[in-house]
Amino acid sequence: MTDSTDGADAARAGSTAEPATGAKGPDELRRQIERTRRQLGDTVEELAGKADVKGRAKTRAADLRDKAGAATVQLRSSAAHAGHGARGRAHRAGGAARERAPGPVTEGEVRSGRRPPPPVLVAGAVAGAAVAAGVLRRRHGPHPHH
Structure with missing residues (x-):
């Protein structure tokens, strides 16, 4: 069985396995390390947000x-x-x-008995x-x- 993923795919997938093809010099190795650091930082931020x-x-x-x-x-x-x-x-x-309520009683009403x-x-x-x-x-x- 062969591993056909390159270093970037392995880093994105969270794999700790070595890439199938090694870096072709120190500059390529530095670029791969920097890319892996950025991806790791993004992953840590996501996990920290979920854990907060x-x-x-x-x-x-x-x-x-x-x-x-x-x-x-x-x-x-x-x-x-x-x-x-x-x-x-x-x-x-x-x-x-x-x-509808009656007004005050007047003297006339009192005399009339109303x-x-x-x-x-x-x-x-x-x-x-x-x-x-x-x-x-x-x-x-x-x-x-x-």
């Missing part, structure tokens, strides 16, 4: 932090948008409740509006504090 678990973990953690930060911004934006909508609906519901609705009804309407706002807020996520 701490460095790879830091890079991965930084990537995950960036993704989490972007997701947080997006979630806050969505929550703020939902909060503004819920606040608007609650404001409109409160305005409608105020329009009574305003019991405070329990007014309190119930306000509590209902608050419950509706709470349900809407839960459906759309918590409102972020600014």
Whole structure:
């Protein structure tokens, strides 16, 4: 069996065997040594990069932090948008409740015997509006504090 690889192929393949054809003088030998050193240096750099678990973990953690930060911004934006909508609906519901609620009792109403609705009804309407706002807020996520 004959080895048909030259010195460069043997060095690239990581072989420690001597090349089939020797160097043809000291200059050729120096060139082969230099080429082998460069290839060995490249191989050592690749292996060091693969063995640098701490460095790879830091890079991965930084990537995950960036993704989490972007997701947080997006979630806050969505929550703020939902909060503004819920606040608007609650404001409109409160305005409608105020329009329907009776005004202060006048002296004429007291003389005529007409009574305003019991405070329990007014309190119930306000509590209902608050419950509706709470349900809407839960459906759309918590409102972020600014």
